[in-house]
Amino acid sequence: MYFASLSLVLISAQLLTTINAAHILGIFAFPGKGPYSFVEPLLKELALRGHHVTSITNYPQSKPVKNFRDIVIEKNQHLFDEFKNFSIETIGSNHFETLGTFYNKAYEMSHNVFTNEAVRKLRQTESFDLIIMDVLFTESFYGFGEDFGAPMVAISPWGTMTSIDELVGNTTPLSYIPNMIMLRHYNQNMNFWRRSLNVAVYILERIHYYYTYMPMQRKIYEQHFPNASKSITEAQKNFSLVLLNDHFVLTTPRPYVPNMIEVAGMHIPSQVEPLAEDIKRMLHEAQQGVIYITVNSFLPQYIFQMVLNVLGNFDQLVLWNTQYHTLHTLQIPPNVHFISNVSHHSLLSLPNIHLLITHGEYLCIVESIHYGIPILSLPRFDGLNEDYVNNVKKIGNGISLSWDQMRERILSKTLNDLLATDRYRREAKLKSKQFRDQQNPPLERAIYWIEYVLRFQGAHHLRNLGQNLTIWEFYNLDVFLYLSLALIVFVWFSYMSLNLMLKLIMNAK
Numbered sequence: 001m002y003f004a005s006l007s008l009v010l011i012s013a014q015l016l017t018t019i020n021a022a023h024i025l026g027i028f029a030f031p032g033k034g035p036y037s038f039v040e041p042l043l044k045e046l047a048l049r050g051h052h053v054t055s056i057t058n059y060p061q062s063k064p065v066k067n068f069r070d071i072v073i074e075k076n077q078h079l080f081d082e083f084k085n086f087s088i089e090t091i092g093s094n095h096f097e098t099l100g101t102f103y104n105k106a107y108e109m110s111h112n113v114f115t116n117e118a119v120r121k122l123r124q125t126e127s128f129d130l131i132i133m134d135v136l137f138t139e140s141f142y143g144f145g146e147d148f149g150a151p152m153v154a155i156s157p158w159g160t161m162t163s164i165d166e167l168v169g170n171t172t173p174l175s176y177i178p179n180m181i182m183l184r185h186y187n188q189n190m191n192f193w194r195r196s197l198n199v200a201v202y203i204l205e206r207i208h209y210y211y212t213y214m215p216m217q218r219k220i221y222e223q224h225f226p227n228a229s230k231s232i233t234e235a236q237k238n239f240s241l242v243l244l245n246d247h248f249v250l251t252t253p254r255p256y257v258p259n260m261i262e263v264a265g266m267h268i269p270s271q272v273e274p275l276a277e278d279i280k281r282m283l284h285e286a287q288q289g290v291i292y293i294t295v296n297s298f299l300p301q302y303i304f305q306m307v308l309n310v311l312g313n314f315d316q317l318v319l320w321n322t323q324y325h326t327l328h329t330l331q332i333p334p335n336v337h338f339i340s341n342v343s344h345h346s347l348l349s350l351p352n353i354h355l356l357i358t359h360g361e362y363l364c365i366v367e368s369i370h371y372g373i374p375i376l377s378l379p380r381f382d383g384l385n386e387d388y389v390n391n392v393k394k395i396g397n398g399i400s401l402s403w404d405q406m407r408e409r410i411l412s413k414t415l416n417d418l419l420a421t422d423r424y425r426r427e428a429k430l431k432s433k434q435f436r437d438q439q440n441p442p443l444e445r446a447i448y449w450i451e452y453v454l455r456f457q458g459a460h461h462l463r464n465l466g467q468n469l470t471i472w473e474f475y476n477l478d479v480f481l482y483l484s485l486a487l488i489v490f491v492w493f494s495y496m497s498l499n500l501m502l503k504l505i506m507n508a509k
């Protein structure tokens, strides 16, 4: 009996996987590691569940994964170095000029994908049931939906923004959500002038997007989808689902349409790999707790030494994950150990990690919240601050230092605040509880919605009517204009008739 039911379970499990197995194409050509680290666990989980995943990427798997195939765009790997010097902060300080350069890179990146031999072959010989893609600077790829006749799922490695809202007819209230460009400066309630500025920036951004940026993307789209029945702006409205790396504990509560889902934390594994024996022993002996540093970029020697000196004054064991530890001239305090090739999540999930020191990368901030660890964000030597919107400060679970604060006294005081007082630890634990208290884990949610789209062939019933409206109709601007004009005409007419009546009465006297 037991065996009979067991084999029945096994058979039906097998049936389920075979019936549902879909061919899924992932397009993640953007040459940045962060965005791909966010989506990679999702693609691998889909493969694990029996779907056949093809991933266009710059970061191929080191070991073969079942049901998983990488297509590497070699030409885009060279783009990476030039992208390194761009960040949203540079965009913020010199917005339109930097964007122009960025757009050219985006053009090149898309072009490299379309002209790649493996991608060409894919288009000629294969079919897919679903396409998952990164939707920052990749508008020309929106033609793949019609090309393969497959529903499209968008992934944003950050939250939403206007161009992503427009994919599914979502709105971002301009009255209380500052535009991306202004996020850094406005984290409080916006007064009348700030709201005015926010609306003005929105209008400028839209004009720029549709009149400067989109024509370039349209050009690639028309070049590589010559047989498309619809224009790029129509293909843009053909998304079934948007998955966002956002959560209200991270940013702010805000409205979403039903096919826009927050899945921040989906890259965090539910089970971590065991640590190597020597690391385990070291951690076991660290009675005073551990400070974990993942600063893996070049630091000038005097800064490196200053940070080491300050850390040497603390009782905690310091584990520094970096490849730049071969500087023999550094004096390394006895409590500091350099490590490499240690699983990030295995360390973070340990109970005696007292502090995480990073450059404030968005994924690290999400991890500090998930694991409930206070965070210190150090600036990068090239002057780019990863924590460009002061997320750490807004969330309250840590401190973010700028370049001019990188002095021994300030660093020492900051570390003392973070380690010796209870404030940040309490905040980190609270945020962690709020973040992890979810109906289902974010990865499971992402899979559920993707399979939902597969089950209903694009789930057209999920799309809202606003998706097809023009911006005038969407915000009822035409109606407001009409009503205002009607009111003006009415007031003017009343005034004139009153005047005429008075005159007649006067004349009659």
Ligand SMILES: *[C@@H]1O[C@H](CO)[C@@H](O)[C@H](O)[C@H]1NC(C)=O
Pocket: 081, 082, 085, 382
């Ligand atoms: C990026 O910036 C650094 C320092 O500002 C500079 O040395 C490097 O040449 C730049 N790289 C590119 C590809 O522009």
Ligand SMILES: *[C@@H]1O[C@H](CO)[C@@H](O)[C@H](O)[C@H]1NC(C)=O
Pocket: 142, 143, 145, 146, 147, 149, 150, 151, 152, 229, 230, 234, 235, 238, 457, 458
């Ligand atoms: C829209 O997506 C569907 C799949 O959901 C696809 O069959 C169709 O060709 C696409 N149309 C356009 C214009 O992109």
Ligand SMILES: *[C@@H]1O[C@H](CO)[C@@H](O)[C@H](O)[C@H]1NC(C)=O
Pocket: 224, 225, 226, 227
């Ligand atoms: C477009 O259609 C023509 C005629 O049907 C065909 O020869 C051509 O290969 C198609 N081009 C693409 C890129 O699919």
Ligand SMILES: *[C@@H]1O[C@H](CO)[C@@H](O)[C@H](O)[C@H]1NC(C)=O
Pocket: 276, 341
């Ligand atoms: C890194 O660690 C893993 C498992 O802990 C091991 O299999 C691998 O060989 C290590 N790689 C290097 C370069 O040390």
Ligand SMILES: *[C@@H]1O[C@H](CO)[C@@H](O)[C@H](O)[C@H]1NC(C)=O
Pocket: 463, 464, 465, 467, 468
């Ligand atoms: C939006 O327009 C497309 C094509 O014009 C149409 O197929 C679709 O049904 C419309 N969507 C809604 C929600 O009305």
